[in-house]
Amino acid sequence: MAIVRWNPARELERWPSDFFGIQREINRLFDDFFHGGTQADGDFGVSYWTPAVDIAEHNDEYLVKVELPGVEKEDVRITLESNILTIRGEKKKETEEKGKSFHRTERSYGSFQRSFALPTTVKSDEIDALYKDGVLTIHLPKAEEAKPKQIEVKVK
């Protein structure tokens, strides 16, 4: 079989049957390799970036921190579906570009999405999120059955 140069556009011709598979693959690649980085896709004019995330487990809750500097609260969406937490949104470039000449652009813009499978079930109706100083904090209280219990065993 001849070696053919891989053409991502050709993969898209199989749309829609394969399209979402490719999107999943891209998301996975981004999650794996581009932590805190940015990737612009010239062909589609869409840029992505991957905000850094911390997840800590406490006795009674999971605490998620996401660094989203310059993102507006209204542009962030948090969903929980079958124990998978997804944080997605967009960091918009300032709309007023007129009369500005840029000397340096190091900051990342565009869409972002991160998904995490939580180890135990959480109380989905008591999830609480706060955005302050560029950091998103999400509190996910554990469901009662998932909390560690101390059981005293009497020795006879």
Next chain:
Amino acid sequence: MGTNGNNALERRRSDALVKHRESAETIVSPVGDIYETSDAFVVKLDMPGATKDSISLKVEPGYISVRASVGLYHAEQANILVNEIVRKSYFREFNLGQGINHNDVQASFEDGVLTINLPKTEGSKAKEIQIKS
């Protein structure tokens, strides 16, 4: 390192290193955009986790530096499952060209972004010349 104290930049760098050793944090240079308008230069730095009160901004003729500490994101006893955010403080410095009115520098901090407005001096603003007939 500039032991004679004459090289101001070297001295600042060594100050930063000493601070680094004391706190066992990573010093992160915040990423930024710099653009120019008709009457100012604007610097925007992404500094998530800093607070308005933690930021120190120093302006001298020809030089500007930004430093900020970032509080702990987690309690000591937390079991960290995913850790991509480094424990850090921020430091970045810029040399300014001529024509900036360093006495009138303004700064604001919103949504983790520090915006520094460096106004141009009157003499350095672009002027439009009308062509006569």
